[in-house]
Each structure stands twice: as C-alpha cells, then as structure tokens.
Amino acid sequence: MLSVVTWKWAPHAGYRSTFRSEHVNTLRRMVARHYAAPHRFICVTDDPAGLDPEVECVPLWNDYADVRNPCGHPRNPSCYRRLRAFHPEAAQWFGERFVTLDLDTVVVGDLAPLWERDEDFVIWGDTNPRTLYNASMYLLRAGTRPRVWTEFDPKISPRLALQARQFGSDQGWIGYCLGPREARWTAKDGVYSFRNEIKQRNGGRLPAGARIVFFHGQWDPWDPAILRSYSWVKEAYR
Numbered sequence: 001m002l003s004v005v006t007w008k009w010a011p012h013a014g015y016r017s018t019f020r021s022e023h024v025n026t027l028r029r030m031v032a033r034h035y036a037a038p039h040r041f042i043c044v045t046d047d048p049a050g051l052d053p054e055v056e057c058v059p060l061w062n063d064y065a066d067v068r069n070p071c072g073h074p075r076n077p078s079c080y081r082r083l084r085a086f087h088p089e090a091a092q093w094f095g096e097r098f099v100t101l102d103l104d105t106v107v108v109g110d111l112a113p114l115w116e117r118d119e120d121f122v123i124w125g126d127t128n129p130r131t132l133y134n135a136s137m138y139l140l141r142a143g144t145r146p147r148v149w150t151e152f153d154p155k156i157s158p159r160l161a162l163q164a165r166q167f168g169s170d171q172g173w174i175g176y177c178l179g180p181r182e183a184r185w186t187a188k189d190g191v192y193s194f195r196n197e198i199k200q201r202n203g204g205r206l207p208a209g210a211r212i213v214f215f216h217g218q219w220d221p222w223d224p225a226i227l228r229s230y231s232w233v234k235e236a237y238r
Contacts, residue, residue, distance in 0.1 A: 003040040003098035004031055009060050017220055021050030023103045028055055030107035058093050069169045070158040079170040086149040091142035102136040106221045108236045109211035120144040124191055125184035131167045132175035136214040148177050206232040
C-alpha cells in the first residue's frame, strides 16, 4: 500500500508562510478525492493537534533542524529534516513505498498515473532550469537512495550544492547528490508550477490535463487573494 507523507512544523522566524492543521486536512481530502487506491496518509509533525482522525502522525525528529538554507534569505525554507525520508530504514515510519507532498499543493486530477510507476525514485523536475529537481513531490521505494541521507554533512553539503548551482535546501542536496538522470515528472505528466507555468505563462488559467499544482514560492493556495482570483483553486482546494 502506498503511503502519502506530508510535513508540518513551526518554521523559523521570518519565513514567508505559516502551516496549520487545516492545511494538512485539506491536502488529505484532495488526495482522497483524486487517488482511488487504498493508501495511508501520514503527517510528520511536532504538533498533531487538530489533525483529522484519518491522518497518521509520525513525531517530528530534530535531525538538521538548525541547518539553514544556504541561499541566505530568511524567507527561504529550510527542509533538511526531510532528508531522513532517505534513511535506509525509512520503511519503519512510512512503509515500503511512499510519496511525499508539500502542503502548499492543489490536486486537480487523477493521481494514479503519477504514483503508480515502477521506478524506485521519481521526483518533480522543477521549471527552474538552474535546479534539477523540486522536492515538493517525490516517490520513493524506501531505502533505495540511502546516500542522500548517509552522505549529508550539515557543515559542508549545503555549500557544495549551492556551489554546483543546485538551489534550495533538501532539494538542492538531492540534486547535487543524485545527479541529473533520475526519473522525473514534468508538465507533460500534468505536474505544474503555479508561479512559473500558470501565473506567468498561462494567464492564471489551469492547463488542460493538469493533475497537481505546486505553489512553491511567495503564494499559498489558501491565501484569500488567491482563492478570490482563481476559481479553479477555490473549487479544488477544499
């Protein structure tokens, strides 16, 4: 059975977004509407209050909690804690096969073609040509890319990734560590960036064939201005 894993913790001071239990619950409902196969829904969190009974909670660990995004700006995320998903024994927390999702996500179509794949690892290929991958979504067979966890050095690895022009926190290290040949989802699969592909290039319209949209960057799907301006977000994000 596939597990769907998301993450919620209190971000560092100055970060651009606040994440609440209602965002976890909304993501769970969207996944349930658009993925018919039996699955577990897991939230790794330091605060399970308010989560729906259908959400399994895994206590948040503190590994790499204080490692900052090397890009420097305090509004940028620091998600190195999520690297523990690549731990050789991650199956004990998440099961043998799992997909991870960011909370700032809108599901708009059938997810089965994205998640029912045979590869050990699939990750979203960001629309930013400077960075190989975006960790808003990846699919992993537990234990199959252990070097992402075992070779990470909190004092050295973020700088190495940045010097190689792999931007972000965990996604920068994933790109640097694994290189460019991993299987990826793109817009051809129905996976879209709201910022880069919908707002900037498509006039805010939802493309035909879209399955999932990520609001990485300055906008969140729960922002009142977004909900007022984009009817497709208001319809899907519930």
